[in-house]
Amino acid sequence: MIEREVTIKNRAGLHTRPAATLVKLAAKFKSDFFIAKDGFEINGKSIIGVMTLAAEQGSKLRLRFSGEDEEEMAKAIVDLFERGFDEK
Amino acid sequence: MSSIVKQDQILLKGIPASPGIAIGPVFLYRKQAPQIQEKTISPAEADQEVERLNEAMARSQKELRKILEFAQSKLGDQQARIFEAQLMILEDDVLLQSILRRVREELKNVEFVVENEIGKYHRMMLAAQDEYTRERAHDVEDVKNRILRNLQQEKLVSRLDGSYIIASHSLAAADTLIFSRNDVLGYAMEVGGVTSHSALLARALKIPMVVGLRDITTRLQHGDVMIVDGHNGMVIINPTDESIDEYEKRRERYREFQQRLQVLRDLPAETLDGRRIQLAANIELEEELDSLHLRGGDGIGLFRSETLLLGKEVFPSEDEQYEQYKRLVDAVYPKPVIIRTFDIGGDKMMVHAGKENNPFLGWRGIRVMLAKEELFLDQLRAILRASSRKNVMMMFPMVSHIKEVREAKALVEVAKRDLREHNIPYDEEIKIGIMVEVPSAAVIADDLAREVSFLSIGTNDLIQYLLAVDRTNDIVSDLYQEFHPAVIRFLRRIIERGRSKNVWVGMCGEMAGDPLATVLLVGLGLDEFSVVPSVLPEIKKIIRSIRYEEAKNVAHHVLSLQTEDEIKGYLKEYMREKFPEIPIE
Numbered sequence: 319m320i321e322r323e324v325t326i327k328n329r330a331g332l333h334t335r336p337a338a339t340l341v342k343l344a345a346k347f348k349s350d351f352f353i354a355k356d357g358f359e360i361n362g363k364s365i366i367g368v369m370t371l372a373a374e375q376g377s378k379l380r381l382r383f384s385g386e387d388e389e390e391m392a393k394a395i396v397d398l399f400e401r402g403f404d405e406k
Numbered sequence: 407m408s409s410i411v412k413q414d415q416i417l418l419k420g421i422p423a424s425p426g427i428a429i430g431p432v433f434l435y436r437k438q439a440p441q442i443q444e445k446t447i448s449p450a451e452a453d454q455e456v457e458r459l460n461e462a463m464a465r466s467q468k469e470l471r472k473i474l475e476f477a478q479s480k481l482g483d484q485q486a487r488i489f490e491a492q493l494m495i496l497e498d499d500v501l502l503q504s505i506l507r508r509v510r511e512e513l514k515n516v517e518f519v520v521e522n523e524i525g526k527y528h529r530m531m532l533a534a535q536d537e538y539t540r541e542r543a544h545d546v547e548d549v550k551n552r553i554l555r556n557l558q559q560e561k562l563v564s565r566l567d568g569s570y571i572i573a574s575h576s577l578a579a580a581d582t583l584i585f586s587r588n589d590v591l592g593y594a595m596e597v598g599g600v601t602s603h604s605a606l607l608a609r610a611l612k613i614p615m616v617v618g619l620r621d622i623t624t625r626l627q628h629g630d631v632m633i634v635d636g637h638n639g640m641v642i643i644n645p646t647d648e649s650i651d652e653y654e655k656r657r658e659r660y661r662e663f664q665q666r667l668q669v670l671r672d673l674p675a676e677t678l679d680g681r682r683i684q685l686a687a688n689i690e691l692e693e694e695l696d697s698l699h700l701r702g703g704d705g706i707g708l709f710r711s712e713t714l715l716l717g718k719e720v721f722p723s724e725d726e727q728y729e730q731y732k733r734l735v736d737a738v739y740p741k742p743v744i745i746r747t748f749d750i751g752g753d754k755m756m757v758h759a760g761k762e763n764n765p766f767l768g769w770r771g772i773r774v775m776l777a778k779e780e781l782f783l784d785q786l787r788a789i790l791r792a793s794s795r796k797n798v799m800m801m802f803p804m805v806s807h808i809k810e811v812r813e814a815k816a817l818v819e820v821a822k823r824d825l826r827e828h829n830i831p832y833d834e835e836i837k838i839g840i841m842v843e844v845p846s847a848a849v850i851a852d853d854l855a856r857e858v859s860f861l862s863i864g865t866n867d868l869i870q871y872l873l874a875v876d877r878t879n880d881i882v883s884d885l886y887q888e889f890h891p892a893v894i895r896f897l898r899r900i901i902e903r904g905r906s907k908n909v910w911v912g913m914c915g916e917m918a919g920d921p922l923a924t925v926l927l928v929g930l931g932l933d934e935f936s937v938v939p940s941v942l943p944e945i946k947k948i949i950r951s952i953r954y955e956e957a958k959n960v961a962h963h964v965l966s967l968q969t970e971d972e973i974k975g976y977l978k979e980y981m982r983e984k985f986p987e988i989p990i991e
Contacts, residue, residue, distance in 0.1 A: 330720035333538060334491045341498075364500030366546065369491075370530045372539035405720065 319384040320392045325376065328402035332373035336403035341365045343398055349385025351395065362395075415645045418619050420594070422639035423605040425940040426614035427657040428592030429650060432630045432643075433570035434623060435577075442554065445515040455509050455516040459502075462556035467496050469552065488545065495549045517557050524550040571632050573623055577604045592634035594619055594641050609690075609938075616641055620880070663987060664943065671702035675935075675946045677928065681954040684934035685946055686744070688914055695737050702946065705741030705797070707936020708862070708914040709734060711785065712748050721781050727788035735792045742797045744862070744936075745789050746841065747782070747814075749803035750774055766870070771804020771841075776813055786821035793833035800836065801862055806844040811857045814838075841914075842900050843867040851900045855907035862936070863900055865915025869893055887970040888917050894926070894964055894973065901931045912936060921988050922977050924948040929961030944988055951985070 326332055332340070344351050344363045351362035355377060360367030362381070373379060379399075383392045398404075447455060470493045477486035495501070501523070508519045524546060531543035569589040575596045593608055593615040608615040614636030625643060626632070633642040633653045637660075642649055675685035686707030689695065714722050714730055722730075735743050751770025762768040775782040789800050802814050815838060825832050840857075842848050843864030855861060869886060870877060872893060877886035887893065897913075904911035912934030917923050919937035921944050927935065928949060937945055960980065967973045981988065 331536075333720065334487075334494075334542070335720075338494055361500045365494045365498045366501050366524070366527050369495075369539070369542055369546075370527050370534075372531070372534035372536055374536060 319382065320388050322381045322383075322392055322396050324379050324381060324396060324399040326373050326379070327375070327399070328405045329375055330405065331375050331377065332368060332371055334369065336405060337365055337368040339403050340395070340398060341368060343394060344391070347385075347387050347391035347394070349383050349388040349391045351391065352382045354380040354382065415649055416625060416643040418622060418625075418641050418643070420616040420619040420639050420641065422615075422636050423595075423617045424593070424608035424613060424615035424636050425938075426592070426612065426636045427653055427660065428571055428614045428634040428636070429645075429653055429657070430569055430571050430591045430631065432573050432594075432626050432628065432632050434626055434628050435572050435574040436623065442517050442521045443515070444518045447509075447513050447515055449510075449513065452510050452513065456506055458557060459505065459509070459516045459520070459553075462553055463496065463502065465556045466549075466552045467493065469556075470496060491542065492545050492549050495546060496553075517554060520550065520553055520557070524553075571634055573626050573632070575623055592616075592636065594622055594632065594634055596620055596622055609940075618878075659987070668943075670943055670946050670950065673702070673946070673950065675704065675949045677949060677952055677954045677957070679953045679955060681928070683928065683932070683949050684910075684912065685942065685949065686742075686912075686934060686936040687939045687942060688936050689734070689939070695734070703741075703939065703942050705738055706734070706743040707912060707934060708801075709743055709745045710749065711745055712750055715748070715750070721784070724784040724788045724791075727785060728791045731788055731792035731798075735795065735798055739795055739797050742799060744799045744801050744839070745792075746801045746803055747772070747775055747785055747789075766867075766876070772802045772810050772814060773804060775802075776810060776817075779817065782814075782817055783821055783824075786818055787824060790818075790821055790825055790832040790836065791830055793836045794831040796833045796835070798833060798836060799839060799860070801839040801841060801860075803841045803864070804844060804867075805840045805842075805854065806846045808850065808853055808857065811840055811854060815857065839909075843871070843915075845872050845896070848872075848896055848900045851903035852907055855904045855909045858909060860909050860934075861900065861904045861911045862934070863897065863911065863913040863915060865893075865913060865917040868896070868915065869917075872896060888920065888923065889970045889973040889977075891965075891968055891970070891973065894930075897927070897932075898930050898961070898965065905931060905933075910934060919945065921945065921948060921985075922974065922981060925952055925957050925960050925980065926964055926977060928952065928954065929957030929959070929964075948985060948988070 328336060330336065341363060352359050353362045353368065353371060355371050355373060360370060362368065371379070381392070381395060383395070385391070470489060474486055474489040474493060477489050505516070505519050505523050508514070508523065509516050512519070528543055528546045528550065531539050531546060534540055534543075569591050571592045571594060572590055573594045577593070577595060590613055592613060593604075595604075595615070595617045596619055597617065605615060605617060614634050616634055616636060616639050619641060622641070630644055631650075633645050633649065635641065635653070645653070675683045677683070684704045684707070686705045687703040688708040688710075689706045690710055690713050711727075714727060731745060749771050751765060751768060751774050775785070786800075789798065792798055802811065805811055818838065822832065822834070837859035839860035839862055840847070840854060841864045842851060842854075842861050843866075845868070847854060848868065851861060865888065869875075869888060869890070873885060873887065873890060875882050875886045877883045901911045910933040911931070913927065913932055914936040918927065918935040919941045921941065924945050925948065935945060964973050964976065967976065
């Protein structure tokens, strides 16, 4: 299992469009992926779950990956957060 | 019950949201949450439950795809995004799998699990801090109810046979869209504002709508006959034959009148003695541009740029805004367009902030944009870039201090410098104006006028602030009076102060589009009217039929009166005599 902490960088936060980008990317990997914020955790492969996070700019999230391709998945997902979901 | 007994007609007053007259049977649309019972099932039944869910999901997806497609063709991708989000939730495989798992493990009926599982997310989103997520909670609820409805095999209520007037507590954007695929005659709603999404849609689709009809759904039954008067914001339930006759005649008269007005289209809005008035239109949706051309307006007197934010999750980028402004500006060229910078806050879209006790006296309009300098500069550059053909003006909302105008103008200079550095063309002489909608701005109108090229009076807010009346508050809404003597004297003051500093003074509030006020406003010296496109011809007809000198006398007399009743009584009498063909409430 791998754990990472990320901060939301893009202005709009983890709203619908970035959430969709995140979920689509996560679907490409086999490992399980969970996101925790303020003490509750959701499945990172679920759009409704990610929308529920209401993660605004500056929010800190804990990511948890576990499965056969967890290394690659963690790298790809953290990278997406770093790039601010390629949004302005 | 004897069939001879005729029920009395019931007349209800609301707020006009989309013009026109509709007469017909009522379709009572009750948006009730489906009733869900918790049932225990046998393991053998679980397979059937799973099968039922799969079918319901497939049907729900099909419905939503249709709505999405329809929204895209009617409203453009921008506003169709709400439905895209709903579709994504329907296609969420993790969600689907966890529902299926719970059905098999807990052995509960699928309706109960859907309600419980999606309801969990719904409640979490409702509890969120930010407005955006709370808004999305409605989407989640809509999706949930759609699945439940399909599970219970209920037909889409929107598949109506025949033509109906829709009566409802409220309508979500999706409802308005589905209904418009049928032959909808009109809408009568208990809540909802004139600027609500569904009111915008009704106007774009040219369907009469009255909102703010409080408890109308409790007074109606399916099939009752009703009249919706979208001009005067009134409905009549179970009208007498005489009323139906009267309204059919009115509707016909209105149609004929509209046709006759077509001949006015290419004529200027000029009084008999040669005072030329600018008669422009308030535009919210691109669809309304057609009606502007058809009705012969002098350009756009108010483009509410915050409509760009509808259904959006992020502020549109400079480029995105530029594209939209440019399309609008090119469509109207060479006539002018006044773009009002984002008026957010108050009752409109909020940028993340805590709850305000009194949003109308809070963080809104120019106050927000000055604090969000980067967003403001994006917008200013986008407007400037769209101005390269020299038919654009810009205007700031909610100004209450002269310092705000100076700061905003300084930012315009920054935006101009950015563009110059990149050799991007814009109109160096672009005219800047402000909305006068706060009493303090009205009091210092002459000082403000020195800073700008024009003043545009926003009567809706000005009247609310001046009379200390929230017109959406039923208890005091009758104290909201357009023709309160204080309002009229205030208008005179603003117009005189502005004109004494050689700037023109316009009006873009609802009052500008009220035919009862036209002669008075011309007489007070108003230079520009910006009105909803549907009333353009009437207002033009009135302006073209009077003498400026006579209008001044009317204004002079009105200024001597002491109550709204006296003022309206006098103006109605005057209009009836002079313009018997124009419907005055």
